[in-house]
Amino acid sequence: MKVTFPHMGNMYICVKALLDDLDIDYILPPFTSKKTLEIGTKHVPECACLPLKITLGNLMEAYELGADTVLMVGGCGPCRFGYYCEMHREILHDLGTNMKVITLEPPHGDVKEFLRRIKNLTNNAGIFKILHAIKNATKIAIAVDDLERLTFKIRPREVEKGAVNEIYNQFKRDVINLKGSKEIIKFIEETEKKLLQIKTDESFKPLKIGIVGEIYTTIDDYTSFSIQQRLGGMGVEVHRYVTVSNWITEHIIKQTLKLPRDLRFAKAARPYLGTMIGGHAQETVGNTILYAQDGYDGVIQIYPLTCMPEIVAESILPAVERDYDIPVLTLIIDEMTGEAGYFTRVEAFIDLLHRRREKKQVEGKYILSGN
Amino acid sequence: MSKKIGIPRGLFYYQFYPFWKSFFEELGAEIVVSDHTSRKILDEGVKKCVDEACLPVKIFFGHVENIKDKVDYLFLPRYTSVSKKEYVCPKFGGIPDMIRNTLSDLPEIIDTEINLRRTEKNALKAAIEIGRYFSDDNKAIKKAYKKALISYREFRQQVKKGIFPGELLDNSANRVQNRNKQNFSPIYDMINIKNEDKYKNNEDKYSEDKCDDKCNGDRSEEDNNLFNGKNRINSNMKLNIAVLGHGYNLYDSYCNMNALYKLRNLGANIITIDMIDENIINEKSNLLNKKTFWYFGSKIIGCAYHLLDRNDIDGIVYVMSFGCGIDSFICDLVERAIRRNKNIPFIILTIDEHTGEAGMDTRIEAFIDMIRWRKKYESDISSHGKHVYMCQSSAR
Ligand code: SF4
Ligand code: SF4
Numbered sequence: 001m002k003v004t005f006p007h008m009g010n011m012y013i014c015v016k017a018l019l020d021d022l023d024i025d026y027i028l029p030p031f032t033s034k035k036t037l038e039i040g041t042k043h044v045p046e047c048a049c050l051p052l053k054i055t056l057g058n059l060m061e062a063y064e065l066g067a068d069t070v071l072m073v074g075g076c077g078p079c080r081f082g083y084y085c086e087m088h089r090e091i092l093h094d095l096g097t098n099m100k101v102i103t104l105e106p107p108h109g110d111v112k113e114f115l116r117r118i119k120n121l122t123n124n125a126g127i128f129k130i131l132h133a134i135k136n137a138t139k140i141a142i143a144v145d146d147l148e149r150l151t152f153k154i155r156p157r158e159v160e161k162g163a164v165n166e167i168y169n170q171f172k173r174d175v176i177n178l179k180g181s182k183e184i185i186k187f188i189e190e191t192e193k194k195l196l197q198i199k200t201d202e203s204f205k206p207l208k209i210g211i212v213g214e215i216y217t218t219i220d221d222y223t224s225f226s227i228q229q230r231l232g233g234m235g236v237e238v239h240r241y242v243t244v245s246n247w248i249t250e251h252i253i254k255q256t257l258k259l260p261r262d263l264r265f266a267k268a269a270r271p272y273l274g275t276m277i278g279g280h281a282q283e284t285v286g287n288t289i290l291y292a293q294d295g296y297d298g299v300i301q302i303y304p305l306t307c308m309p310e311i312v313a314e315s316i317l318p319a320v321e322r323d324y325d326i327p328v329l330t331l332i333i334d335e336m337t338g339e340a341g342y343f344t345r346v347e348a349f350i351d352l353l354h355r356r357r358e359k360k361q362v363e364g365k366y367i368l369s370g371n
Numbered sequence: 372m373s374k375k376i377g378i379p380r381g382l383f384y385y386q387f388y389p390f391w392k393s394f395f396e397e398l399g400a401e402i403v404v405s406d407h408t409s410r411k412i413l414d415e416g417v418k419k420c421v422d423e424a425c426l427p428v429k430i431f432f433g434h435v436e437n438i439k440d441k442v443d444y445l446f447l448p449r450y451t452s453v454s455k456k457e458y459v460c461p462k463f464g465g466i467p468d469m470i471r472n473t474l475s476d477l478p479e480i481i482d483t484e485i486n487l488r489r490t491e492k493n494a495l496k497a498a499i500e501i502g503r504y505f506s507d508d509n510k511a512i513k514k515a516y517k518k519a520l521i522s523y524r525e526f527r528q529q530v531k532k533g534i535f536p537g538e539l540l541d542n543s544a545n546r547v548q549n550r551n552k553q554n555f556s557p558i559y560d561m562i563n564i565k566n567e568d569k570y571k572n573n574e575d576k577y578s579e580d581k582c583d584d585k586c587n588g589d590r591s592e593e594d595n596n597l598f599n600g601k602n603r604i605n606s607n608m609k610l611n612i613a614v615l616g617h618g619y620n621l622y623d624s625y626c627n628m629n630a631l632y633k634l635r636n637l638g639a640n641i642i643t644i645d646m647i648d649e650n651i652i653n654e655k656s657n658l659l660n661k662k663t664f665w666y667f668g669s670k671i672i673g674c675a676y677h678l679l680d681r682n683d684i685d686g687i688v689y690v691m692s693f694g695c696g697i698d699s700f701i702c703d704l705v706e707r708a709i710r711r712n713k714n715i716p717f718i719i720l721t722i723d724e725h726t727g728e729a730g731m732d733t734r735i736e737a738f739i740d741m742i743r744w745r746k747k748y749e750s751d752i753s754s755h756g757k758h759v760y761m762c763q764s765s766a767r
Contacts, residue, residue, distance in 0.1 A: 047699035077664030078458030080696055086661050087700055090707055103661070272472060275451065275484060277464035305423065308696040312465030315421045319472035332423060 001025065004067035006055030007032050009219035010148065010172065011244045014141040017181040021133035022122045028176055029062040032222040036061055041335045043091055050304035050334055051216035052084055054223060056091060063097050074105035079278035079309050111256055136181035138253065141245035143188045150195055152239060155232025156206035159199040165229060167194050204235070207298070207353050210291030211240040212284040214303040214310050217333055218242060224302055225339050227346065234350060239296070241265065241287045242280055265290060272316050279309030285316050292324035297353045299326060305334040327352060373401045374505060377442030377478070379434035380405045382427060382463065383450055385536045385618040391446065393522035394498065397515035398505040403442050405434040408625035412437055417724050419473055426692040426723050427619045428462055430626055435470055444504060445480045448497070452488035457666045460697055530645045535631065537622035610742060612639040613678050615671050615705065616690035620722065627690055628728045630720055630735060634688065637739045644674045651677050668701045675705040679712050686716040686742045693723035716742050
């Protein structure tokens with residue numbers, strides 16, 4: 001059995017650590033590229049959401065390298081993600097690949113069942129070993145997200161442009177050559193140290209933008225045209241609440257163990273979006289409000305065309321924009337999206353935010369002198 | 372003066388209107404339904420709603436605009452789930468919020484959540500919450516709820532006989548609204564009348580098999596088979612076409628540019644998803660490796676599997692709105708199932724606000740022509756084969 005799994009941002013790092021630690025034989029799909037997207041677009045229904053296309057492309061590329069089993073997480077709706085596993089299964093079947101799709105459904109409180117399924121995968125590894133591996137993988141997910149957050153902070157302030165990208169991109173490339181959580185954690189720590197040594201201009205006050213939207217498109221650099229890196233390069237500090245580790249800890253671990261979750265976003269969103277409707281719609285609305293309250297200059301919403309929950313969120317955001325006086329730019333991505341047009345809109349938005357900030361400062365002074 | 376409650380003629384209107392009509396009437400509220408979908412309603416919806424939304428949601432926005440100034444309350448329940456372990460669609464769950472945050476000058480919105488995902492008992496709970504707007508008497512609300520259930524079941528039962536919900540609702544509900552008929556083509560009226568008559572004639576025949584949705588576990592498949600035996604809609608029509616899709620896409624003739632009536636006019640008997648017994652559909656949808664967690668998903672797939680079991684279906688039409696997240700998956704699964712199992716003609720009619728009627732006509736006609744041609748061709752082959760055989764045998 002040679003397992004594979006689709007890409008989603010930096011998730012491959014913690015999945016890799018998990019599979020390494022459990023001695024499961026696997027093939028890491030090549031990083032998402034134009035070819036991946038082409039394969040996906042060819043075989044996935046046109047109106048399906050973009051992440052399904054990309055992930056199928058990943059699986060096909062892994063299949064060509066010899067993978068025969070797919071590892072997917074499931075879900076129970078209402079958004080389409082929970083049914084990806086079945087779409088993959090059907091499409092892979094019709095393509096004649098004979099790939100087996102194993103779905104890990106979120107345990108919904110049934111921890112034993114969840115562990116049993118993992119046990120089956122691992123030729124009956126001991127329960128202690130499994131728990132230990134899960135713990136380390138979670139730790140890595142958190143560390144990788146912290147690392148990314150650090151790049152968000154340093155990038156706009158770096159003195160020598162491109163310094164962060166050089167270290168960070170190298171990390172993402174080289175981490176696949178390591179084996180096991182121990183080595184990976186060490187490498188993360190080293191990278192963090194290197195990042196912290198980058199010379200920064202502390203007097204620089206960057207624009208601050210919050211990133212909200214559908215999880216895949218906001219997390220996955222290929223899909224979002226590395227917008228977070230690009231914004232950093234333009235001297236903008238970005239922040240994003242939704243991350244892989246946040247998803248693992250909030251949705252899987254805390255729900256399984258019935259721990260209290262961090263629901264600040266839900267509370268903030270409630271007057272605008274009363275309930276959970278699937279995907280990350282409530283996060284999108286709620287986090288936009290939190291960003292406004294935290295004094296961010298603007299918010300960018302990113303989602304793939306036809307994404308149902310984000311369409312609901314998009315129609316609500318103008319009200320938040322008005323009530324909280326925070327500009328929101330919505331970017332919708334599909335396989336046809338051209339990079340140039342996309343960044344023209346982003347640049348125009350940044351200009352707008354700069355002008356707003358200057359205006360505010362001038363007004364601030366005026367009021368002061370008026371006093 | 373009784374309070375006026377506005378119900379937009381969109382989305383679940385085609386499914387649950389009879390329920391709410393009888394519920395609200397029982398509680399003494401006056402119901403105002405928006406006009407039939409028209410260019411004006413569609414344009415209004417397209418203007419107000421985010422571009423990315425699907426056509427039915429845009430149309431729904433138009434309907435809300437159409438009645439919002441005429442009523443005391445807007446009835447926009449949050450349909451999170453109408454069946455166990457299933458959701459409807461994220462947009463259904465978010466529709467009251469989408470409307471509230473997009474349109475202005477709205478009356479009070481009744482947006483009680485209807486969530487039967489865990490238990491169907493929540494239906495009564497939601498009904499009581501809604502009833503509270505019109506009555507303080509819990510007993511009266513419960514009574515209204517029971518009455519509403521009966522109306523609802525009767526309605527579903529009538530649909531099972533082959534009458535489109537749109538027609539039933541037009542005939543029974545707001546006759547006043549019906550005066551405003553300019554939205555319909557002459558075809559519609561013709562068929563509408565024809566159908567009404569047919570229904571009247573057949574009333575006695577049908578009354579015997581009045582049966583509760585819930586208690587017909589022992590009904591044989593034969594009884595539910597619209598095209599076989601006594602329930603055959605019209606035996607001298609030649610083709611049996613099954614139409615799959617969401618109610619609001621199938622029965623809003625403006626939305627689908629009269630697709631169903633066009634099919635009828637080309638000589639097709641039509642069976643839609645709502646005319647097939649729920650038990651059969653549920654049973655079939657359970658055959659999936661992982662049951663879908665969408666109400667529409669399970670229904671449509673279950674229905675498609677059932678259709679593939681039958682040999683009296685000449686073609687399957689899938690009406691889907693462009694950009695529908697659920698259909699993008701379900702329609703694909705249906706298509707795969709059909710391709711794998713049976714060589715039955717299948718067509719997808721995608722509708723959005725830019726779809727041209729001419730293109731739609733051409734596609735429907737071509738589809739029907741193809742089926743007829745195939746039927747003829749196939750029967751030619753067999754008779755031809757026979758003929759050859761006979762020639763040979765006589766030559767010997
Ligand atoms: S959140 Fe949106 S893009 Fe992601 S799976 Fe759901 S519908 Fe698709
Ligand atoms: S089910 Fe499809 S067509 Fe209906 S509201 Fe949802 S996305 Fe739109």
